[in-house]
Amino acid sequence: MRMAATNMLDLNDDNKGDKKGVLIPSPYLKHGSQVQHSQSEYIFIDGVGSKQRGRFEMCFIEIGTWYSVGATIGIMRGVHCGMKIVLLNKQTGTYNRTLLLNSVLKHGSSISEKFGTLVVYYSIFGIILEKTRGQKDDIYNNIIAGTSTGLLYRSTSGLRSCGIGGLLGFSLTAIYSLISSRIKMFEDIRETIIHFKN
Numbered sequence: 001m002r003m004a005a006t007n008m009l010d011l012n013d014d015n016k017g018d019k020k021g022v023l024i025p026s027p028y029l030k031h032g033s034q035v036q037h038s039q040s041e042y043i044f045i046d047g048v049g050s051k052q053r054g055r056f057e058m059c060f061i062e063i064g065t066w067y068s069v070g071a072t073i074g075i076m077r078g079v080h081c082g083m084k085i086v087l088l089n090k091q092t093g094t095y096n097r098t099l100l101l102n103s104v105l106k107h108g109s110s111i112s113e114k115f116g117t118l119v120v121y122y123s124i125f126g127i128i129l130e131k132t133r134g135q136k137d138d139i140y141n142n143i144i145a146g147t148s149t150g151l152l153y154r155s156t157s158g159l160r161s162c163g164i165g166g167l168l169g170f171s172l173t174a175i176y177s178l179i180s181s182r183i184k185m186f187e188d189i190r191e192t193i194i195h196f197k198n
Helices: 057-091 093-133 138-151 158-196
Strands: 006-009 022-025
Touching: 006 057, 057 093, 138 158
Parallel strands: none
Antiparallel strands: 006 022
């Protein structure tokens, strides 16, 4: 189907106001029937639309989330410690408010930085293991990354503290992997039952 479009151009002179407009066809609005696009004209970024994001994409969300969790815990701890100091000192209102704010800022920043640093280490080890071993969402990658994170984070405090950090990292990631694998198993069973009924 050929679309013919015209554009009306009004040619009015200052001296002759009675002159009618002249119809001039616009070359930009003509499309022949042979110009038909069978493909989509949209540009999609690589990786967009996939059902599952990679570990590199997810690490930024994890870092921000755990940094916020650390800040929340630190603020609550800062309010608790600050209120204890304020109740013991019994100073003026301005002095008490300054003590409380200092306590909140001190505890909030220190705990959020610890949480953020731990998750950055964990993400770096996880990405390296995923690229090296080539297995995505593997339980062993999570456990190795958690153990390495604990070892690296406590490595400057001595051998005993380093071992405790590695053991703590191993325990936390093993529990997390166990829980997430159970949840995934239950989701697989549920999907199998739903597909079986349909």
